[in-house]
Amino acid sequence: xxxxxxxxxxxxxxxxxxxxxxxxxxxxxxxxxxxxxxxxxxxxxxxxxxxxxxxxxxxxxxxxxxxxxxxxxxxxxxxxxxxxxxxxxxxxxxxxxxxxxxxxxxxxxxxxxxxxxxxxxxxxxxxxxxxxxxxxxxxxxxxxxxxxxxxxxxxxxxxxx
Amino acid sequence: xxxxxxxxxxxxxxxxxxxxxxxxxxxxxxxxxxxxxxxxxxxxxxxxxxxxxxxxxxxxxxxxxxxxxxxxxxxxxxxxxxxxxxxxxxxxxxxxxxxxxxxxxx
Numbered sequence: 001x002x003x004x005x006x007x008x009x010x011x012x013x014x015x016x017x018x019x020x021x022x023x024x025x026x027x028x029x030x031x032x033x034x035x036x037x038x039x040x041x042x043x044x045x046x047x048x049x050x051x052x053x054x055x056x057x058x059x060x061x062x063x064x065x066x067x068x069x070x071x072x073x074x075x076x077x078x079x080x081x082x083x084x085x086x087x088x089x090x091x092x093x094x095x096x097x098x099x100x101x102x103x104x105x106x107x108x109x110x111x112x113x114x115x116x117x118x119x120x121x122x123x124x125x126x127x128x129x130x131x132x133x134x135x136x137x138x139x140x141x142x143x144x145x146x147x148x149x150x151x152x153x154x155x156x157x158x159x160x161x
Numbered sequence: 162x163x164x165x166x167x168x169x170x171x172x173x174x175x176x177x178x179x180x181x182x183x184x185x186x187x188x189x190x191x192x193x194x195x196x197x198x199x200x201x202x203x204x205x206x207x208x209x210x211x212x213x214x215x216x217x218x219x220x221x222x223x224x225x226x227x228x229x230x231x232x233x234x235x236x237x238x239x240x241x242x243x244x245x246x247x248x249x250x251x252x253x254x255x256x257x258x259x260x261x262x263x264x265x266x267x
Binding site for chain 1: 199200202203206207210211213214215218219220221222223224225226227228232252253256
């Protein structure tokens with residue numbers, strides 16, 4: 001993939017190993033500046049997430065799902081209309097913050113579930129800024145959905161459950 | 162109101178590996194953990210965040226870990242209870258056990 005140096009603007013070609021946790025980390029080949037910045041999720045991966053949301057929405061246990069970006073806010077919204085976008089932003093921010101607080105002390109955390117009333121919100125971080133949230137009537141999710149979720153997350157991060 | 166002695170029976174519940182309770186000022190009230198401060202930070206911060214959005218409807222929060230020693234946070238009045246699950250017990254069994262235990266204390 002091609003990334004541009006933040007200092008001199010030089011074009012740098014990076015290997016997959018230089019992309020970690022949603023960040024491009026590399027020393028510029030021209031000016032030797034050490035770059036480390038978050039890169040946006042690719043359209044291809046966004047399409048995969050979109051398809052995943054459509055696939056799981058047909059299951060009766062699923063209320064909805066959404067994708068939250070720590071800096072840009074709501075990226076995908078597959079939640080019922082009664083929830084305002086502003087509510088989802090607050091929810092997404094709180095869930096993401098909690099996930100990051102947990103990971104700061106226990107880096108092996110790979111999933112978070114918040115239970116409010118009879119709603120189960122299952123969150124997975126795709127990278128350091130991106131959280132995928134599924135709202136379900138039951139917990140745990142069915143094996144079929146869990147397998148699809150694991151497949152999606154490992155495709156994006158290279159991590160396994 | 163339950164006494165602390167009654168509450169400490171929590172360590173005997175099936176699925177409870179370790180526990181910790183913090184008050185509304187983040188002070189650790191009781192625990193059976195080697196490094197309580199590490200867990201106390203999470204229990205207090207995340208407990209407060211979840212209560213802020215869920216109010217009295219907030220039931221619990223689970224952090225799932227690769228080693229399966231998942232961390233649970235429950236609101237208990239003005240306190241937050243943190244529980245580290247035993248590897249061999251399912252999440253929903255532990256959650257049910259704790260919720261029933263807490264109901265029994267009231």
